[in-house]
Amino acid sequence: MAAAGTHAFRGTFYHTPTYGELEALRDVLVVIQDGKIAHVASGGEEEAVQREYGLSEVRRLQDGQYFVPGFIDTHVHAPQYKFTGTGTDVPLMEWLRKYTFPAECSFQDLEAARHRYPLLVKRFLANGTTTAMYYGSLHLQPNLVLVDSIERLGQRAVVGKVNMDRHSPDDYIEDTADGLRDAEEFVTYTLGKKCSRIQPCITPRFIPTCTPELMKGLAEIAQKYGCHIQSHISECCGEVNCVREMHPEYASDAAVFEEMGLLTNRTVMAHGTLLSDDDIRHLARRGTAVSHCPLSNFFLGDAFFKVNHALSLGLKVGLGTDVAGGISPSMLSAQRMAVVNSRCIRAHKLAVSGGTTVTPEMEKDVITFKEALWLATVGGAQALDLADVVGTFEVGKDFDALLVDTNLSGTSGPFDVFEGEDDDQRFEKFINLGDDRNLIEVYVQGVCVKRGDEFLLDGSNVSVKATEDDSDRIMSAPTPVEPEAAYLDLAHRADSSDEAASVDVGAAAEQSEPPTKRSRF
Numbered sequence: 258m259a260a261a262g263t264h265a266f267r268g269t270f271y272h273t274p275t276y277g278e279l280e281a282l283r284d285v286l287v288v289i290q291d292g293k294i295a296h297v298a299s300g301g302e303e304e305a306v307q308r309e310y311g312l313s314e315v316r317r318l319q320d321g322q323y324f325v326p327g328f329i330d331t332h333v334h335a336p337q338y339k340f341t342g343t344g345t346d347v348p349l350m351e352w353l354r355k356y357t358f359p360a361e362c363s364f365q366d367l368e369a370a371r372h373r374y375p376l377l378v379k380r381f382l383a384n385g386t387t388t389a390m391y392y393g394s395l396h397l398q399p400n401l402v403l404v405d406s407i408e409r410l411g412q413r414a415v416v417g418k419v420n421m422d423r424h425s426p427d428d429y430i431e432d433t434a435d436g437l438r439d440a441e442e443f444v445t446y447t448l449g450k451k452c453s454r455i456q457p458c459i460t461p462r463f464i465p466t467c468t469p470e471l472m473k474g475l476a477e478i479a480q481k482y483g484c485h486i487q488s489h490i491s492e493c494c495g496e497v498n499c500v501r502e503m504h505p506e507y508a509s510d511a512a513v514f515e516e517m518g519l520l521t522n523r524t525v526m527a528h529g530t531l532l533s534d535d536d537i538r539h540l541a542r543r544g545t546a547v548s549h550c551p552l553s554n555f556f557l558g559d560a561f562f563k564v565n566h567a568l569s570l571g572l573k574v575g576l577g578t579d580v581a582g583g584i585s586p587s588m589l590s591a592q593r594m595a596v597v598n599s600r601c602i603r604a605h606k607l608a609v610s611g612g613t614t615v616t617p618e619m620e621k622d623v624i625t626f627k628e629a630l631w632l633a634t635v636g637g638a639q640a641l642d643l644a645d646v647v648g649t650f651e652v653g654k655d656f657d658a659l660l661v662d663t664n665l666s667g668t669s670g671p672f673d674v675f676e677g678e679d680d681d682q683r684f685e686k687f688i689n690l691g692d693d694r695n696l697i698e699v700y701v702q703g704v705c706v707k708r709g710d711e712f713l714l715d716g717s718n719v720s721v722k723a724t725e726d727d728s729d730r731i732m733s734a735p736t737p738v739e740p741e742a743a744y745l746d747l748a749h750r751a752d753s754s755d756e757a758a759s760v761d762v763g764a765a766a767e768q769s770e771p772p773t774k775r776s777r778f
């Protein structure tokens with residue numbers, strides 16, 4: 258008789274333990290026990306393994322079906338899902354004022370939050386995001402609804418209440434002390450659930466909307482509870498110039514975050530397109546990760562993030578959708594955008610050269626779908642300090658996985674398969690052309706949370722209690738411009754400075770003259 262919670266699949270499993278290499282575990286038997294991968298054996302050992310684990314049956318995948326690790330989205334704004342796919346016409350600082358802050362503020366209506374957040378979590382699960390690093394909104398209560406929705410639907414998440422105490426709209430700003438109190442209450446509420454899938458995160462929105470007092474206070478809370486930190490760094494010219502104006506004594510965003518004590522090995526900074534090499538090296542030394550959000554960077558950024566270059570300097574890099582700055586909730590889309598972004602760098606270098614010769618130097622930023630898949634799985638796991646928990650099909654890790662079906666015929670699926678195409682070609686088509694229709698089952702911690710159109714845990718309390726190990730894992734530093742300047746004024750200054758931007762975007766893409774030569778590191 259199998260122990261409770263023990264089951265097994267036999268078939269082909271694709272994953273990327275090594276950057277750039279797609280490993281196919283062909284005809285293997287994967288045994289899952291209490292949510293973890295207990296055994297990976299060759300298919301020929303089925304009978305022996307069945308006996309060992311007392312399994313009465315083994316589920317065999319059909320031809321054209323494969324497992325892939327669940328996707329890890331390292332940067333999502335949960336309340337912004339509401340307006341995803343709209344509002345793409347303005348630069349960042351104006352975008353925040355015009356679309357983002359009003360949308361986030363509307364989550365104060367808790368009934369609206371209770372309606373919207375399950376839709377968000379379902380949409381992300383349907384797209385294969387088994388783990389998400391979420392920003393909530395400013396007000397405490399709607400964030401608790403977000404955590405409850407994640408818990409109920411069975412997703413894995415790192416989630417934070419946003420903090421911002423200056424340069425924000427009158428109805429979307431908090432007093433510093435209130436913000437710190439609410440941030441701590443959010444942390445204790447989330448930890449109090451003792452749900453090993455959900456970890457709280459400290460979330461200073463970005464430097465322009467946070468006083469040094471707030472940032473330092475948040476860093477102390479993060480340290481007290483050992484929690485993750487997330488924010489935005491060196492995203493675009495408007496933001497970088499704004500920080501320069503507010504904090505002229507610091508060389509860069511990274512120097513400000515360093516001084517505030519916000520760069521830790523559990524910090525994930527979004528974007529980083531204008532980070533200098535010194536900044537990148539410094540983040541790498543701290544163990545801080547960058548969430549690469551290519552689609553968002555095309556809309557709101559001003560430069561290209563160079564994944565291979567950043568990795569070569571030792572930086573941890575994950576992939577993010579940045580909904581709603583990025584207009585797609587799909588991590589398949591994010592992977593494709595990461596590839597396109599890398600090819601844009603190559604095209605940019607060729608254009609700058611003025612010639613028609615592509616040099617090896619121009620090629621070195623190009624990434625393939627295999628590297629993009631690594632970013633969406635292993636890279637994300639490293640960024641979130643979950644590398645020993647998810648990202649590959651290795652014994653001891655949790656079984657967070659997507660069952661991919663490439664057999665959908667005709668227009669019932671997003672692509673066609675032709676005679677003679679082998680498993681590797683079908684899988685590559687899925688990564689490059691597939692969508693949620695191909696994801697017929699979604700697993701988190703060995704539990705099927707979605708099958709077909711059905712969310713299997715919806716409505717039930719599925720809290721998985723933290724183990725001792727999980728608890729250990731969970732508990733494992735200027736002078737500002739005058740506070741409370743009208744946000745509109747700040748947005749105007751930042752965006753108009755875009756035009757005369759002292760940051761040379763081309764040079765940044767060339768890599769990477771820092772926005773300023775001054776250094777505090």
Ligand SMILES: Nc1nc2[nH]cnc2c(=O)[nH]1
Pocket residue numbers: 334349353357462463489492553557579582
């Ligand atoms: N892309 C993006 N950048 C930000 N910087 C500060 N807030 C935001 C946000 O919501 N989205």
Ligand SMILES: [Zn+2]
Pocket residue numbers: 332334489527579582
């Ligand atoms: Zn963001």
